[in-house]
Amino acid sequence: xxxxxxxxxxxxxxxxxxxxxxxxxxxxxxxxxxxxxxxxxxxxxxxxxxxxxxxxxxxxxxxxxxxxxxxxxxxxxxxxxxxxxxxxxxxxxxxxxxxxxxxxxxxxxxxxxxxxxxxxxxxxxxxxxxxxxxxxxxxxxxxxxxxxxxxxxxxxxxxxxxxxxxxxxxxxxxxxxxxxxxxxxxxxxxxxxxxxxxxxxxxxxxxxxxxxxxx
Ligand SMILES: [Zn+2]
Numbered sequence: 001x002x003x004x005x006x007x008x009x010x011x012x013x014x015x016x017x018x019x020x021x022x023x024x025x026x027x028x029x030x031x032x033x034x035x036x037x038x039x040x041x042x043x044x045x046x047x048x049x050x051x052x053x054x055x056x057x058x059x060x061x062x063x064x065x066x067x068x069x070x071x072x073x074x075x076x077x078x079x080x081x082x083x084x085x086x087x088x089x090x091x092x093x094x095x096x097x098x099x100x101x102x103x104x105x106x107x108x109x110x111x112x113x114x115x116x117x118x119x120x121x122x123x124x125x126x127x128x129x130x131x132x133x134x135x136x137x138x139x140x141x142x143x144x145x146x147x148x149x150x151x152x153x154x155x156x157x158x159x160x161x162x163x164x165x166x167x168x169x170x171x172x173x174x175x176x177x178x179x180x181x182x183x184x185x186x187x188x189x190x191x192x193x194x195x196x197x198x199x200x201x202x203x204x205x206x207x208x209x210x211x212x213x214x215x
Contacts, residue, residue, distance in 0.1 A: 010212035011077045012048050015058040015070050015166060016041040017084035017176075022064070025087035028098060028185035033085045036191060040179055041083040043201030044208075051209045067165035071174070079121065079212050080174035081204070082166050085191065086137065087183045089146060102187045103137030104129050105178040106158045107149070109167035117173040119152070121211040125177060126156025128203035137181060177204060 016037045018024035023032030038060065045055045056074040059065055071080055088101045106126055108118045126136070136157025140149040149159035161167065167174045179200055180191040190196050 008214050009052050009054050010079065010209065010214065011054040011056075011074065012208060012212065013056050013058060013071075013074050013077045013080045013172075014041050014045045014048065015080065015082040016060055017082055019059055019064050020062055025085065025182060027085075027182035027188045029188060031182075031188070031192075033087070033182060036085040036179075036182055037083050039192075039197055040085075040201055043197050044081070044083060044205050047201055047205030048209060051205065053209055053212070068169045071166055071170040075171055077172050079208060080166065080170040080172055081208055082174070082176040083204075084176060084178045086178040086181045088139065088181060089144075093183060098184050099186060100184075101137060101139055101181045102184055103135040104157055104180055105137050105140050105149075106156065107161040107164055107167065107176040107178075108152070108158065109162045109164055109174070110160060111162045111168035112170055112174050114173040117211075118167070118175055119158070121173055121208060122158045122175045123153065123156055124207035124211040125175060125204055126153065126158055128207035129200065130156065132199050132203040134180075134200065134203070137178070179204075 018034040023034035025033040048055050058070045106122045108122050112118050140147050141151045149161050152158045152160050180187050182188045
């Protein structure tokens with residue numbers, strides 16, 4: 001049924017947050033966020049392709065790429081997914097609070113031209129992560145400078161972050177997922193475990209596939 005599959009396949013951009021040269025946050029052990037993003041986004045891309053979706057990956061060739069260029073690589077794609085892992089405020093690290101923070105966060109931008117569809121996919125991803133046993137972190141809503149991201153859905157950990165560049169420059173619906181908090185040493189260990197990566201990737205890929213499924 002190759003013909004039928006091709007007709008229904010969705011085209012998904014899977015963006016690996018950051019680059020090897022500018023690797024984002026630092027995990028409790030010192031390992032860079034980019035390494036976590038690469039592992040998880042690779043598993044998500046693998047799972048999407050197993051569901052017969054077409055996938056373009058961004059920031060996997062070792063080169064620098066500007067945020068606005070990430071969303072321009074595949075202008076005809078149906079959906080843009082950016083995969084990240086989280087840190088916490090330096091003041092919380094300094095106060096010895098690393099182990100208090102855990103969980104995923106999902107972001108959408110109202111400046112994206114397909115805000116409603118972005119939100120629908122964010123909801124699907126949140127439901128998938130909850131069903132997989134993950135919990136929302138919620139600390140990005142803390143009313144302090146550097147956080148203060150309005151919560152759109154507390155149960156699903158969905159926040160509004162209008163100025164996130166990849167979300168607002170994407171011409172297609174777009175969602176950014178912070179899969180977990182690598183600043184927390186316990187969480188870092190768990191998030192680096194291949195079983196956890198497989199489980200989280202599966203949940204995200206199934207959700208992205210389902211919310212982009214064509215009739
Ligand atoms: Zn990041």
